[in-house]
Amino acid sequence: MTSTKTNDALLFVAVAIAALAAPLILAPFGAGYPDLMQRFAIYGIFAIGFNILFGLTGYLSFGHAAFLGVGSYSAVWMFKLLSMNIVPAIVLGVVISGLFALLIGFISLRRSGIYFSILTLAFAQMSYNLAYSVLTPITNGETGLQILLSDPRVLDGPSNGSLPVTMLFGLEMRDVFWNPTVFGYELQFSYGYYVCALIMLLSFYISMRIFRSPFGMMLRAVKTNQNRLSYTGINTRPYTLAAFVISGMYAGLAGALLASMDPLAGAERMQWTASGEVVLMVILGGAGTLLGPVLGAGFIKYFENILSKINSNTLDGWFAFMPQGMGDAAAWLVSPFVGSGWHLTLGVLFMMVVIFLPGGLMEGAQRIMNLVSGKSRKRAGEATASTPAE
Structure with a gap:
């Protein structure tokens, strides 16, 4: 137990350091700007919540x-009616x-397995279609819901003639408060x-505490053998329903943060492809x-x-060192996997992970650690064996 607590504490510290130093860590990889880093964090929240349901109970939702x-x-709607402060909106x-x-x-968990998955997918598609058409007065249909100058915002003062921006007690979310240059890279630290x-x-x-709690x-017992729990007289529905609600609240938190960074909401966020994306994230990681x-x-x-x-000009630059015919052929071969076809690359990577690393990226990391530690133990053993006895 002590070892588990220590490992969890070290893991949390490592994640915290990586998150806080992200502008410096990601800048060399072309990902150190606020919009993309915000998506890393927001979709990390979405995936963490989905993992509480799928990773712990084994219930696969296609409608998150x-x-x-x-x-x-x-x-x-909170930005339109109350205030541009993100706290009420997130709550x-x-x-x-x-x-x-x-x-x-409550309805979907009456079934399990593929029937549960289909039910959640059906509810999500119904929600998408309602948001796109029937509930247009609330969702603004295909145009999407956005803030307007005419919105009341009862807690904010009168508008100065321009659209207000989201903020946290006066700190504007879009503001970059520090913009240093380190090792030739321009870093952007934003609120x-x-x-x-x-x-x-x-x-x-919170997810860590849930994982380690009774x-x-x-x-986990539900995932391992739900029937056996039922035979012992334990009603598992309250536990699975609680996990589903917690997971849904994580997803709602991610959605509220997306709107807090860019005050716009559209029905496309409810489409089945978005539900499939979070499934890929969790399985891949x-x-x-x-x-x-989070990694996924x-x-x-x-x-x-x-x-x-990546477009055709980028590909031409990549293969410019080759003779013209070979460079054109190489660019032609790579072009279906980039640009609008980047999902094909994602599909190939996902297939490779599922085939060779069923446990995802974490299994790959564990294998590397085991390999390194095995080599270290082998070297220590060789060193001990080569030392003459006194």
């Missing part, structure tokens, strides 16, 4: 994007998403990113692990940003 969208819509987004998850979970990073760290800590142990979902979210969002921006 519904809660992401509900959180975004709730936050934007409302989490609460409404939790209530919505309670309703959907928006650090708000997202601190909330992500809090979410990660509640988390019960969720390592379902059931603490750090895996960062991995996918990084490649989405980098690969989707």
Whole structure:
């Protein structure tokens, strides 16, 4: 137990250092600007919450994007009606998403396995279609919900003629408060990113406590053998429903943060592709692990940003050192995997991980650590054997 607590503390410290130093760490990789770093943190929260449901209980939801969208819509409505301060918006987004998850979970959890997955997918698609058409007065349909100069914002003063920006007690989320140049890289430290990073760290800590709690142990038991628990007289539905609601609240928090960084909410955030993306994040990083979902979210969002921006001119520059015919052929071969076709690269990477690393990136990291530690022990053993006895 002491060893587990120590390892968890070290892991949390490592994640905190990486999150706080992200502008410096990510700058050499072309990802050290606020918009992308905010997405790393926000989708990390989304994946952490999904992992509480899928990683611990084994219940695979294909409809979690519904809660992401509900959180975004709730936050934007708070910006329109109350204030541009992000605190009320985040609170409302989490609460409404939790209530919505309670309703959907109460119905969907009457089934398990693929039937549960199909039910959640159906609810998410119904939510998407309602937001896109029937609930247009609330969601603004395909245009998306956004703030307007005519919005009341009862807690804010009168507008000065320009659209207000989201803020945290006067600190504007879009502001860069420090912009140094280190080792030739221009770093951008913004309020928006650090708000997202601190909330992500809090979410990660809560997830860690859930994993190590008796509640988390019960969720693992549900995943291992739910029928056996039922035979012993334990009603598992309250536990699975609680996990579903907590997971939905995480998704609502992520949606509210997306709206807090950019006050716009659209129905596309509720589409089935967004639900599939978080499934990929968790499986790619390592379902059931603490750090895996964060790694998976960062991995996918990084490649989405980098690969989707590669165009024909970039490819021509890459292969300019080759003879013209060979360079054109190489660019032609690579072009389907970048730009608008970057999902093909993601699919190939996902297939390789599933085939060779079923436990995700965390399994790969564990194998490397075992290999390094094995070599270290082997060298220590050889050194001891070569030392003459006194």
